[in-house]
Amino acid sequence: MAAAVKAAAAKAAGTGEDEGRLLAGRYRLGAVLGKGGMGTVWRAQDETLGRTVAVKELRFSTGVDEDEKRRLITRTLREAKAIARIRSGGAVTVFDVVDEDGRPWIVMELIEGPSLAEFVRENGPLTPRRAAEVGLAVLDVLRAAHGQGILHRDVKPSNVLIAASGRVVLTDFGIAQVEGDPSVTSTGMLVGAPSYISPERARGQKPGPPADMWSLGGLLYASVEGVPPYDKGSALATLTAVMTEPVDPPKNAGPLAEVIYGLLAKDPARRLDDDRARAMLTAVVNAPEPVAPPVVPPNAEETRQISLADAKEAADKAAAEKAEKAAEKAAKKERERREREQRERARAALKSARKEAAATAAAAAVATASAAEPPASTKPAPVAAPLTDVLPRRTMLLAAAAVLVVLAAIGSLIAYAVGGDDKDSKQQGKNGGKATPAVSASPTPGAGGNGNGNNTPQNASPSTPQNSAPASPKAGDPGTTSQGQGAAPGGSGSGLPAGYAMLSDPGFHFSMAMPEGFHLTGIAGKKSGGIYSRDGGFPRIQVDYNNSPGDDARKAWMELAPSVAGSSRGYNLISIGTVAYRNYPTVADWEFEREQDGIKVRVLNRGFKLDATHGYAIMISCAADQWDGPECTQMRNTAFETFQPLG
Structure with a gap:
């Protein structure tokens, strides 16, 4: 051929x-x-x-x-x-x-071999690992060229040759720009392939080495996806998209996606440079390859018998798992039914107790009044008089005491049976269907085996970070203050840093130490979590809860990042990567900057999964110029150290 x-x-x-x-x-x-x-x-x-x-x-x-x-x-x-x-x-x-x-x-x-464009066209896209190897080889040439003051300006798959030996060669320096070369003149023409031209070159600005790094990002994208990152059918439409539109998320990039996003940053000042790109590409190359499952021939008789046996075993296993899930679902429904009946009985008892209290108080008042009333023959003519004149003070005090005793019993019944849900209808309307979280006393981290990472979680996809939707809680409502309503303040003997208090939010299934004065100031956009701060500004902490988390926190962040980047002003990705946290099965940190409420904000969002029904994201946000200051640093460390799952 x-x-x-x-x-x-x-x-x-x-x-x-x-x-x-x-x-x-x-x-x-x-x-x-x-x-x-x-x-x-x-x-x-x-x-x-x-x-x-x-x-x-x-x-x-x-x-x-x-x-x-x-x-x-x-x-x-x-x-x-x-x-x-x-x-x-x-x-x-x-x-x-x-x-x-x-x-x-x-x-x-003479290089014997196809171009990268021909290779991908005939054999399909490269694996992320092989694409990273190609990227490192091209990066070596660009480093040497940039060191000599040479910009290639036309890095694209058709200008990369793959030799039979596996050697990767960057060719065609025909439109290269050589620093200090007096023969280079400006003709006003934009030369190069539109899909791989950087935004600054498309705008007519003077390019530097970052322009070649953008083109390398486009080359990596095309290597794993089989198509360029931008292709709108015409040169003008493609260049417009390069300057104004976010790139379509790559589907096959895997661990290479973070490198591609970093190289395709529209602002050259925020684009990955040679050193960072090299380190990230090397990490992809050195990562272990996933082991493919063995391929079983489908048409041998012996294999067919083994496959039928395997199929039966798989069917039995699936049936058992289905039965187990059905049993769990039924048990959960039964628990919910019993709890609902208990609450209804408690409310009925509450109403009865209230009536009985009112009747008891009235009877006590009537009986006392009757005992003190003179005989009818000596009663004076009826005149208007104050209540204290009709009922002696001692009688009124006895009646009030009786009412207070009954009401105290009622309060105990409420706390035991419904746990504060008597105000559900009012508070749920205010907080998107969740009861307003109460700030309550919580043990110091480590109590009960949670704070020191001694949980044995079973497996997360973190929830989505959202801009705040103000909840406008009223002063005095549960959750509006971290002192004086059951909070456990920091200080001597508390185990918390000075100026910190434990805040518990059963609605979002967590407790955590936060700075004194922090309270619920907003609900996450999809009602998945709460936003806590002093006044609705920064610093702030957002905690999201997910009752059906996935199994790969980093993948969840990678999939979410493009939409957040596209909807955020001044978005700049710093890093997305897995981290170790309390031996949870999947944990990933997503760190980025964006402009919010008129200031530049830096965000660290940690997503993790405890088990099949508990996934969390803890999002710490501070003004970017205060990120490394003592207040924000201590807030991050304390939040992660004291976080406790509830429920």
């Missing part, structure tokens, strides 16, 4: 008459290897040294004037000089430049 392609290329080039031609008495032209906008590449034989080489011929199309010819000759010579200055195993070696027919011919090392 390759021979057919080359033959077709030779025919298309219309240069059959030059085959066999001897250049400079030394280089014998053979078959045409390819043809581009500036000329033709030949396979040739160096008859002096007896080796096969590639010769790039500069060709002029019909109608080109002398000025344009001089410009193209200058550009070709500049390419040869640029390549000759680069010292890298990933760059093509230039052997010679021959001047014949008034135009230059570049004699170069």
